[in-house]
Amino acid sequence: MSASLRTEFLGRQYENPFMNASGVHCLTIDELEELSNSKAGAFITKSSTEVEREGNPEPRYYSTPLGSINSMGLPNRGFKYYLDYVLDYQDKHPAANTPFFSVAGMSIDENLKLLRAIQDSAFDGVTELNLSCPNVPGKPQLAYDFEVTEELLSKVFSFFKKPLGVKLPPYFDFAHFDTAASILNKFPLAYVNCINSVGNGLYVDLETESVVIKPKNGFGGIGGEYVKPTALANVRGFYTRLNSSIKIIGTGGIRTGQDAFEHLLCGATMLQVGTELYEEGVSVFERLLHELEDIMNKKGYTSIDEFRGKLSSL
Incomplete structure (x- = not known):
């Protein structure tokens, strides 16, 4: 029997676990529609702020031999643009899963305002709160401040009753995994997304003896490939620490079906593709599907649930 990639996530059925990573190929309605018509099992909007943002000056993205470096600065068309889109989508496609909706307010108060608007709307999909944007000058990553993270989530869940996940930055120490998990386990989170990009790297062009992007x-x-080991460690670190009701979305370094298999083996339920989607376009999803199916067939797995989270230790 051929392998099935059908995936259940938060009580919803998806044809496969693949999605775009928020920030890639999701700025405009045209790009979101291309995702909708692709082989991706689901898709997510650009992380939105209350008002439209141009983002950082260009060049702000650069392809490297093993991935990418970017400092986009949250360019987006504004919260209402994406909320109107997802509400229109669920009206036009009542039998389909509503797109995931990502928000990344520039302050705690802005995050609360956006989430209240979602709670009060007819949106029936899954919301992702981005706690980990590393590329806005002068703005720290919320999720590295554990006290503020707990304060924010306490305020959010005092009123937010719809499915909510959080996008996390990479953590690098077991003590940080332990502390973050102890906080996240206090709340009825739907999932955590591991990881956002590894913040504040630097890439040098030997010929010009210069940096390659303008901001910061x-x-x-x-x-990209650089971050896969860190992404897998975060997926595994949280899979083994979080309540079983909190699912994991694996993001980081998914370039091949093998990369996808490894994320699932470490405990991810859904998978987001960023750098490779940027480089290859939406056709990447069809290729990844075939490559993951081939690996599962060779190993004799008929479903993802047969191996999800079952990483062996030595």
Whole structure:
């Protein structure tokens, strides 16, 4: 029997676990429609702020031999643009899963305002709160401040009753995994998304003896193959620490079906593709599907649930 990639996530059925990573190929309605018509099992909007943002000056993205460096600065068309889109989508496609909706307010108060608007709307999908944007000058990543993270989530869940996940930055120490998990386990989170890009890397062009992106004197988030081991560690670290009701979305370094298989083996339920989607376009999803199916067939797995989370230790 051929392998099935059908995936259940938060009580909803998806044809496969693949999605775009928020921030890639989701800025405009045209791009979101291309995702909708692709082989991706689901898709998510650009992380939105209350008002439209141009983002950081260009060049702000650069392809490297093992991935990418970017300092986009949250360019987006504004919260209402994406909310109107997802509400229209669910009206036009009542039998389909509503797109995931990502928000990334520039302050705690802005995050609360946006989430209240979602709670009060007819939106029936899944919301992702981005606690981990590393590329806005002068703005720290919320999720590295554990006290503020707990304060924010306490305020959010005092009124927010719809499915909510959080996008996390990479953590690098077991003590940080332990502390973050102890906080996240206090709340009825739907999922955590591991990881956003590794913040504040630097890439040098040997020929020009220069940095390659303009914002922040060349410092930017690192994605692609560089970050897969860190992403897998975060997926595994939280899979083994969080309540079983909190699912994991694996993001970081998914370039091949093998990368996808490894994320699932470490405990991810859904998978987001960033750098490779940027480089290859939406056709990447069809290729990844075939490559993951081939690996599962060779190993004799007929469903993802047969191996999800079952990483062996030595």
